[in-house]
Amino acid sequence: MRHTLRETWSGLRRNLTMTFSVIVTIWVSLTLFGAGLMAMQQIDLVKGRWYDKIELSVFLCVKDSSGGNCTPGADTTDAQRAAIDAALKANPEVERVYYVTKQEAYDEYREVFKDSPLLETVTVDQMQDSYKIKLKNPENYQGVVAEAMGLDGVQNVVDMHTVLDPIFRWLNAVQWGAMLMSGLLLLAAALQIANSIRIAAFSRRRELGIMRLVGASNLYIMAPFLLESLVTGLIGAALSCATLALGFELIVMRNAQVSIKSLQWIDWSHAGIAMGAVAVVAILLSIIPTILATRKYLRV
Incomplete structure (x- = not known):
């Protein structure tokens, strides 16, 4: 465990600029993703309320x-x-x-x-x-x-469908546009994570080869890289959740709900669902590219 933590810290410190750029990309992409999920929930609430009255x-x-x-x-x-x-x-x-x-x-x-x-x-x-x-x-x-x-x-x-349907079509278009942009940024973040792990593994290829020859398990070899990318992803997710929480409090709770009381707004339970989805995506975004990037170095 000590070896894993030491190697993880060493990898994060060696690739500091790359780590920072990955964190920022994850932060922005997950924030857009979470905002898109909250927008989707808000549209569903409005649609359900208005459609029910039609x-x-x-x-x-x-x-x-x-x-x-x-x-x-x-x-x-x-x-x-x-x-x-x-x-x-x-x-x-x-x-x-x-x-x-x-x-x-x-x-x-x-x-x-x-x-x-x-x-x-x-x-x-x-x-x-x-x-x-x-x-x-x-x-x-x-x-x-x-x-x-x-x-x-x-x-x-x-x-009223003739009036409401075009409005909801535009809202859905904006919502899916934000989700598409966040998807592209998530893809960029995944590629950045894979590249940073690939560079780190390549620089230690001799050490990894020796570890593999002496019988080290795949998990033992991969653990520092997994932990490194997981730390990066969780930092990005934490920043994203903080941004979503701050934006929800300032935009929805303190402004939208006060100025437009006739409209049903999402609450903290909806925001919590979006943040939970952000955390899950961040974990998957950290683990999957790392596994794919280190496969070739696990073979003798």
Whole structure:
């Protein structure tokens, strides 16, 4: 054990500049990786909350409606309304169906646009009655929309997916872009670790050959190199976790949660998951390149 620790310290001291560059690369790459994981968890929280509130609105025909499955100059008939109600409730993707009368739509309109100068020009008869649909799985909405659009008496179907989906696509693109950048940096860190270990092993190739000839085990020969890269990786991981914790506290806890209280934010449990993943990746990043780099020196 003393020999392993002595050789590890000697290797770290001999390759100080290389060790420093590896630590910085691991630090930056793991920080991006952890930030990407936290961003992924935040997007999932926001998506779950907003998608859970999404309702489809199926607007029925009125006399001045155009488009859809409307008869010009006529409201949706009672028979059509009953058929629409039955078809929507029979759909396996639908959880609940609410009918909104013209009067209810008019009252809501007056509440929303109470300061509008055009308020008195709109009458109850001009409003559209509608069905509001609560889905079992808000992400499976296409089939319900397609079915509703094909029913007689339906003028239009409106849902928030047309607004939310592009937003989440951009958020996912930013998230995966950060993960891609961190992946490239992790690859660079792995190559740096492998190169530094390869250089250290090459400089001690005669000593390693003698140890192998006298019967030293592969683990005994490899232990100083493994410990050296593990120390480097754990230092980078510790710096990364400290950076993530500081950033989470300053950006999310003290600013985002205070300024945007209506949004559900990740907490320290989510940050802990990201930091745990960072530690696991750091260990793997240290061990795997070292094993690959020292294989040739374990053969006589």
